[in-house]
Amino acid sequence: MNAPTPSAHLAPQVVQREVPDTLLESLRQRFGAQCSTAMAVREQHGRDESPYEVPPPAAVVFAQSTQDVADAVALAAEHRVPVIPFGVGSSLEGHLLAVQGGISIDLGRMSQVLSINAEDLTVTVQPGVTRKAVNEAVKSEGLFFPIDPGADASIGGMTATRASGTNAVRYGTMRENVLALEVVTASGEVIRTGTRAKKSSAGYDLTRLMVGSEGTLGVITEITLKLYPLPEAISAATCCFPSIEAAVRCVIQTIQLGVPIARCELIDAGTVRMVNTHSKLGLREEHMLLMEFHGSPASVKEQAETVQEIASEFEGQAFEWATTPEERTRLWTARHNAYFAAIQSKPGCRAVSTDTCVPISRLADCLLDSVAEADASGLPYFLVGHVGDGNFHFGYLIDPADPEERRVAEELNHQLVSRALALEGTCTGEHGVGLHKMDFLLTETGAGAVDMMRAIKRALDPHNILNPGKIFTL
Numbered sequence: 001m002n003a004p005t006p007s008a009h010l011a012p013q014v015v016q017r018e019v020p021d022t023l024l025e026s027l028r029q030r031f032g033a034q035c036s037t038a039m040a041v042r043e044q045h046g047r048d049e050s051p052y053e054v055p056p057p058a059a060v061v062f063a064q065s066t067q068d069v070a071d072a073v074a075l076a077a078e079h080r081v082p083v084i085p086f087g088v089g090s091s092l093e094g095h096l097l098a099v100q101g102g103i104s105i106d107l108g109r110m111s112q113v114l115s116i117n118a119e120d121l122t123v124t125v126q127p128g129v130t131r132k133a134v135n136e137a138v139k140s141e142g143l144f145f146p147i148d149p150g151a152d153a154s155i156g157g158m159t160a161t162r163a164s165g166t167n168a169v170r171y172g173t174m175r176e177n178v179l180a181l182e183v184v185t186a187s188g189e190v191i192r193t194g195t196r197a198k199k200s201s202a203g204y205d206l207t208r209l210m211v212g213s214e215g216t217l218g219v220i221t222e223i224t225l226k227l228y229p230l231p232e233a234i235s236a237a238t239c240c241f242p243s244i245e246a247a248v249r250c251v252i253q254t255i256q257l258g259v260p261i262a263r264c265e266l267i268d269a270g271t272v273r274m275v276n277t278h279s280k281l282g283l284r285e286e287h288m289l290l291m292e293f294h295g296s297p298a299s300v301k302e303q304a305e306t307v308q309e310i311a312s313e314f315e316g317q318a319f320e321w322a323t324t325p326e327e328r329t330r331l332w333t334a335r336h337n338a339y340f341a342a343i344q345s346k347p348g349c350r351a352v353s354t355d356t357c358v359p360i361s362r363l364a365d366c367l368l369d370s371v372a373e374a375d376a377s378g379l380p381y382f383l384v385g386h387v388g389d390g391n392f393h394f395g396y397l398i399d400p401a402d403p404e405e406r407r408v409a410e411e412l413n414h415q416l417v418s419r420a421l422a423l424e425g426t427c428t429g430e431h432g433v434g435l436h437k438m439d440f441l442l443t444e445t446g447a448g449a450v451d452m453m454r455a456i457k458r459a460l461d462p463h464n465i466l467n468p469g470k471i472f473t474l
Helices: 021-034 039-044 066-079 131-141 155-160 206-210 244-256 269-279 297-313 325-336 338-345 360-377 403-422 438-445 447-460
Strands: 059-062 083-086 103-106 113-117 122-125 178-184 190-193 219-226 233-241 263-267 287-295 317-322 350-357 381-386 391-398
Touching (some): 021 059, 021 066, 066 083, 066 103, 066 178, 066 219, 083 155, 083 219, 113 131, 122 131, 131 155, 155 219, 190 206, 233 244, 233 297, 244 263, 244 287, 244 297, 244 360, 263 269, 269 287, 269 338, 269 381, 287 325, 297 317, 317 325, 325 338, 338 350, 338 391, 350 403, 360 381, 360 391, 360 403, 391 403
Parallel strands (some): 059 103, 083 103
Antiparallel strands (some): 122 219, 178 190, 178 219, 233 287, 233 317, 263 287, 263 381, 350 391
16 A cells, blocks of 8 residues: 655646537537536536636536436437536535536436435435425424535535534434435436335445445435434533643543433634634634534433533533524534635635544544644644544645645645544545545555455446546546
8 A cells, every 4th residue: 555645636637538519519409508518607517615726527417307317427428428416516525526527417406305204214305405405394294314514515415425424423424324326327327226124135235335436436316315303302512621632532531431412523712713703603712512412301411411520520611501493503503614714714715624534532642633733834724523423624724826835735634644544544534535535545445445446436337437537546
């Protein structure tokens, strides 16, 4: 296994494939106004929240049905032209960039909730539905979908990147919460994986194969998800700590004691300051844990009391409660806006974002050394973490016109990920590999495992048209 060099990802490899006029004409004939080659539309679909600048796709098809997706992929396959699925554009690792050119398939108009099966705790949706829309649709049934990556991402994008978020410590990730899929293959064929049954021993687990495949094995057109009963009682609290280490040690002990906390987020003092400015809050500008408890009134009270006792052992203070839905929403909205708060704190900047996940017992070792390196670099940064499951995020704020700042940010990212891998963690807990973590995937899994992934890719996509250039090179 070869460790990546710190400068490996300063710019992605861009090798544009030809998009023949005959394909563009075929797309116009089939889709009419649903196909656009306008530069503004193409540029919108050729950029995400990563710091990369890549030429946009040659055309954008706005799919409104599974048949639209199948026809667009089949036409692209005839000409061996790349196809890139597009949700809402909130990915952080360059997933939707047209590094080999091609066409973008925008799934945003496929935004229907197809069926709610309250008795079975499942819902089936199209890929363009966002997580907030799903919860709005099912709340009248007393149910909710817990996966919450922060951004109001599309369910298709969340499935493709195996997203998780603030609730993962209790409810798991998309991997545990997707039951079945409808997928368009590289030839334009429509297949189904899984059923609404809670388990199956029938053949290969193609659902899990597609979840996290980042659009490289198929275009997801329908998703069946698990739902959960809305908790009888919910309570949120903030607690401040004199150091990041004290906050992390509190979390580790809470998890190791088996407290079924639903959310446990770390926000460092500098990020709290950014959030206060952006969201007009008055939070104490100290290292902070933002927690949430779900259950019956009695169990929520017991959980909170236990965590408060643990926090006191680590000098936690200013335990403040947010018991009304409005107060809780305000707190979590501010947390979810931490990225935008950080971006606004340095006008004109871009964020080089990264995340890792380590075993909970190694969290303090990984996080504290990474904080020390970031502080020593002089680059401004934000730090948030779903620390209840060992996952945390850095965003290094750089001037996109300053190559030295970019180099320093990538060096910090390299050191952070290398440390996480040395502690038996992963190079990405939830962002996905995309472009940014390709070399780290090789370091983490080994050449043999990546070769097996390549073999699967070649078998399912022999002409390499499905989001090529992501996860690994062919």
